[in-house]
Amino acid sequence: MTSSVDTAPAARGAQAYEESLEQSDRSLAEFEARHQSALDRIQHFLHGYPTMVPVIVLLVSVLAFGIVAGDRFFSAFNLSLIMQQVSIIGILAAAQSLVILTAGIDLSVAAIMVLMSVIMGNLAVSMGVPTPIALLVGFAGGTAAGALNGLLVTRLKLPPFITTLGTWNIFFALNLWLSGAQSIRSQDIDEQAPILKIFGENFGMFGAQFSYGSVLMVLIFAALWYLLNRTAWGRHVYAVGDDKEAAELAGIRTNRTLVSVYALAGLVCALGAWASIGRVGSVSPQSFYEGNLQSITAVVIGGISLFGGRGSIMGPLIGALIVGVFQSGLRLVGVDVLWQVFAIGWLIIIAVAIDQWIRKVSA
Amino acid sequence: MSENVPILSARGLVKRYGRVTALDRADFDLYPGEILAVIGDNGAGKSSLIKALSGAVSIDEGDMTLEGRPMRFSSPMEARDAGIETVYQTLALSPALSIADNMFLGREIRKKGPLGSIFKLLDRAEMEKVARQKLSDLGLMTIQNIAQPVETLSGGQRQGVAVARAAAFGSKVIIMDEPTAALGVKESRRVLELILDVKRRGIPIVLISHNMPHVFEVADRIHIHRLGRRLCVIKPKDYSMSDAVAFMTGAKTPPEEAIAA
Numbered sequence: 001m002t003s004s005v006d007t008a009p010a011a012r013g014a015q016a017y018e019e020s021l022e023q024s025d026r027s028l029a030e031f032e033a034r035h036q037s038a039l040d041r042i043q044h045f046l047h048g049y050p051t052m053v054p055v056i057v058l059l060v061s062v063l064a065f066g067i068v069a070g071d072r073f074f075s076a077f078n079l080s081l082i083m084q085q086v087s088i089i090g091i092l093a094a095a096q097s098l099v100i101l102t103a104g105i106d107l108s109v110a111a112i113m114v115l116m117s118v119i120m121g122n123l124a125v126s127m128g129v130p131t132p133i134a135l136l137v138g139f140a141g142g143t144a145a146g147a148l149n150g151l152l153v154t155r156l157k158l159p160p161f162i163t164t165l166g167t168w169n170i171f172f173a174l175n176l177w178l179s180g181a182q183s184i185r186s187q188d189i190d191e192q193a194p195i196l197k198i199f200g201e202n203f204g205m206f207g208a209q210f211s212y213g214s215v216l217m218v219l220i221f222a223a224l225w226y227l228l229n230r231t232a233w234g235r236h237v238y239a240v241g242d243d244k245e246a247a248e249l250a251g252i253r254t255n256r257t258l259v260s261v262y263a264l265a266g267l268v269c270a271l272g273a274w275a276s277i278g279r280v281g282s283v284s285p286q287s288f289y290e291g292n293l294q295s296i297t298a299v300v301i302g303g304i305s306l307f308g309g310r311g312s313i314m315g316p317l318i319g320a321l322i323v324g325v326f327q328s329g330l331r332l333v334g335v336d337v338l339w340q341v342f343a344i345g346w347l348i349i350i351a352v353a354i355d356q357w358i359r360k361v362s363a
Numbered sequence: 364m365s366e367n368v369p370i371l372s373a374r375g376l377v378k379r380y381g382r383v384t385a386l387d388r389a390d391f392d393l394y395p396g397e398i399l400a401v402i403g404d405n406g407a408g409k410s411s412l413i414k415a416l417s418g419a420v421s422i423d424e425g426d427m428t429l430e431g432r433p434m435r436f437s438s439p440m441e442a443r444d445a446g447i448e449t450v451y452q453t454l455a456l457s458p459a460l461s462i463a464d465n466m467f468l469g470r471e472i473r474k475k476g477p478l479g480s481i482f483k484l485l486d487r488a489e490m491e492k493v494a495r496q497k498l499s500d501l502g503l504m505t506i507q508n509i510a511q512p513v514e515t516l517s518g519g520q521r522q523g524v525a526v527a528r529a530a531a532f533g534s535k536v537i538i539m540d541e542p543t544a545a546l547g548v549k550e551s552r553r554v555l556e557l558i559l560d561v562k563r564r565g566i567p568i569v570l571i572s573h574n575m576p577h578v579f580e581v582a583d584r585i586h587i588h589r590l591g592r593r594l595c596v597i598k599p600k601d602y603s604m605s606d607a608v609a610f611m612t613g614a615k616t617p618p619e620e621a622i623a624a
Contacts, residue, residue, distance in 0.1 A: 047512075231483040232471035235464050239457040249419065249455035251440040251469030309459045 046358045050303045050311055053354055054318040057301075057347075061322060065329030073332050080208035086298075086324035087199075087213040088113075088279050091272035092291050093298035093316040094220050095146075095265035100299050101228070102241040102261050103308025104153065104160030109269050110291025111171035112145045114284075116273035118175050121184040121283030124193035131193040139270045145171060146266020150259035168292065175285050184283035200278025213275040220268060221317045228313050237261055242309030297344060298323060301351045305359065322347065368431065370395045370567055371416065371447070371536050376425035378411045385411035386422065387591030393536060398558065398568045400578040403588030404611055409571055410540075412588060416569070417449035417538050418442030429535065440469065448533030452541040454525040458514035463487075463494040465513050466528045497531040498523070501560055519550030523557065530561050537561060538569040543577055555581055575604040587611050595621035 046052055066074030092109045099106040116138040123134035145167070152163045189196050199213035228234035236257045239247040248254045280287055295316075302319025304311030323344060330340045373391040377384070385408045393399050403409045414420040416427070418436030427434050429445055436442045439449065456465050472486045472493070473479035479486070491509045498509075503523045513521055522542060529537045539558065543551040551574075558581055562568055572578050578585060579599045587594045587610050594610060595617035609615035 226482075230485055232473070232485060233483065235460065235468065235471065235485075238460060239464075239468055242457040242459045246453060246455040246457055247468070249439055249449075249451050249453070250457070250465075251438075251443050253438075253440070309457070 043358060043360075046354075050355075050358060051315045051318065053351070053358075054302050054315050054322060058318050058322050058325065061325050061329065065325060065332070069329055069332040073329055076206050076208035078328065078332075080210050080214075082321065082324040082328050083214040083217075084202075084209070084211045084279070085328070086320040087211065087217045088272055088276045088288065089291060089294045089298060089323070090214075090217040090317060090320035091220055091268060091275060092288075092295035093302070093320050094217070094224055094313070095268035095272070096292075096295040096299050097302070097304055097311075097313050097316045098224065098237070098261050098265045098268070099160065100241075100296075100304050100306060101237055101308060101311065101313075102258055103244070103306075104258075104262075105164065105296065105306070106149065106160065106262070106265055107164040107292045108145070108149060108168040108171055109265065109295055110288045111168045111175065112142055112266055112269040113272045113276060113291065114288055115145070115171045115175040115178070116142045116270040117277050117283050118179045118285055120196060120273060121189065121193075121277065122178060124196055125184050125188050125283075128192070131195040134193070135195075135274060138273055139267060142266040142268075142270025142273065143263050144266070146269070147259055147263040149266070150262030153262065154255040154258050179283070179285040181285055183285065186281045189277065189282065196274065196283075197278045197281065199275040200281060211278070213279050216271065216275050218317070220271060221313060224268075224313045233257070233260070238309050240309075294323070297348055300355075301347050303351065303355060305355050306352070307359075310355075310359070319351075367394050369393055369428075371427075371429055371569075373412075373416065373427045374425060376412065376415055376427070377423045378408075378415060378420060379423055384591055386415065386425075388425070389588070389592040391416070391586065391593060392596075393567050393569055394584075396562070396565055396567055397583040398562050398570055398581050400570045400572060400582035400585045401588060402572065402575075402578060402585060402607065402611055407588045407611070408591040409588050411591075413449070413538055413540055413569070413571055416442070416536075417447060419449075443469075443532065446533065446535030447538065448529035448536070449538040450522075450525045450529045450540065450542060452544060454521055456513045456521060456525060459512055461510045461512055462498075462516075462524055463491045463509045465524060466490075466494045466497065466531060470532070493531070494527075497527050501527050501530060501557055503527060503557075517550070519546055519553055522546065522550070522554050526554065526557050526561070530564070530566070533566055535566070536569065537566055538571075540571045541573065542570070543572065543574055551577065575607065578607075579604055587617070589613060597621050 120138040123129040298319035302315030369392040371393040378386040478484040
């Protein structure tokens with residue numbers, strides 16, 4: 001230990017009952033490694049690197065399906081196809097992760113996305129507004145919709161679940177109203193505003209077919225990773241999710257942080273809206289109705305704690321891929337769709353159970 | 364010490380919560396370089412007084428001065444900016460974040476140049492260096508891994524991190540709310556030494572505690588709070604612990620000169 005122990009003022013000195021402390025073990029502030037069992041080590045390792053759980057699950061499932069389904073599954077083409085298939089849910093999961101890191105939940109992510117795709121499509125295709133302006137309106141709208149969630153959560157102090165359950169319905173109704181429940185056809189988009197479908201385009205590489213949409217998904221995750229891990233804002237997001245009161249006392253403007261998180265999530269949903277037009281090929285007001293639940297699934301499987309403040313943003317990317325791998329793999333080996341759903345259900349439960357176990361890590 | 368001008372002073376503080384008056388024209392004086400203990404029975408208004416001084420609650424009436432200048436805080440951030448740091452009983456640490464992240468929470472250091480100003484890139488290396496420095500200044504530097512999450516530390520170590528954070532940034536006053544309440548005998552001793560260490564560096568400390576032996580050991584003066592206001596201020600060498608408890612609970616009336624102080 002240090003010399004400061006010995007320089008404690010002799011004038012007043014310790015209390016009489018503390019005299020025996022002189023002989024006691026002085027290793028109080030030591031941070032020594034204690035003996036640990038193998039399971040403890042695994043628990044500690046996963047506590048430090050919680051994203052390793054989904055990474056391991058992804059690798060094992062890719063290998064397993066590669067062995068069972070062979071080349072049909074384990075080909076560059078099929079693997080890149082999985083990337084394409086999960087790109088929209090992946091982007092929604094990125095938005096969802098931000099909110100879940102603050103110990104909230106956003107049930108409205110898919111509704112914001114579909115509403116913004118309808119706004120972008122209506123402006124650019126039906127009303128002849130220049131596509132870049134239609135896109136900017138969509139981005140602003142997504143940010144505003146997210147900020148509305150954030151303001152309701154912070155100003156009215158409503159639980160995020162209730163707030164976004166409400167705004168999910170509101171955004172869905174607005175979407176049906178604006179679209180007249182009608183899809184915008186693919187040919188019309190091609191004629192009027194082909195840029196809206198740019199994220200559906202593919203490019204070939206090493207025998208794989210990557211869509212620009214899946215590239216966008218990866219770029220969104222990379223940008224969020226930077227924000228969360230390399231900026232003060234990111235540290236504040238984690239602190240607010242971990243313990244809002246402590247963060248407030250430590251001097252963080254927690255409400256401002258929360259509103260910015262919901263607004264950014266809304267912006268990410270609007271980017272997803274653009275990508276979804278390319279992926280679906282048309283603007284459909286009825287699409288992605290379960291997108292919110294699928295995004296939560298990817299986040300949970302990706303190892304982000306629903307209790308906030310824990311997990312890496314890269315987890316949900318892996319989580320979305322795991323869902324895609326299971327769906328593709330089980331389909332290729334000829335398993336009925338209902339068993340795909342069954343498998344995803346167990347994945348969610350196992351992921352949360354592992355999260356709980358990791359959180360119980362002892363010092 | 365009382366011939367000096369108080370560094371932190373309050374007059375006639377009033378704080379009401381609905382019908383409850385938590386602070387009833389309370390006064391407060393902290394002199395440079397001293398450890399002032401604040402004691403009082405439960406519900407006497409200690410917490411409200413401390414929260415008013417640290418900016419966590421805004422007062423309804425009254426004046427506060429720091430180094431003679433009037434001040435009024437509407438958030439802990441403002442008090443911090445003015446040089447008053449508080450170590451809360453709950454410590455206000457983020458368990459999942461690292462020691463370095465916690466020490467710089469809300470006042471992170473960014474890289475110089477466009478990386479910092481445009482891309483807001485944190486200067487991790489600098490933050491970790493300073494955190495390490497501050498911890499070793501207080502004799503806490505047996506921590507090997509400054510990137511270790513705070514939740515993996517013991518209670519005393521966490522208290523150490525919170526105190527180090529306050530000492531690192533508290534330029535004028537440090538307020539400590541029940542720093543030893545949750546700790547064992549040995550850890551309490553270490554924290555009391557930390558408090559004396561901080562005092563030796565010339566920073567005055569407000570210590571809120573229920574632990575009479577600890578209060579009498581480290582405090583230069585004891586502010587006794589009762590029924591929402593300052594009842595008296597005593598020096599630990601002039602009175603016994605039972606006197607202090609008697610004043611605090613109203614069993615005994617303090618002498619005139621203590622009330623005047």
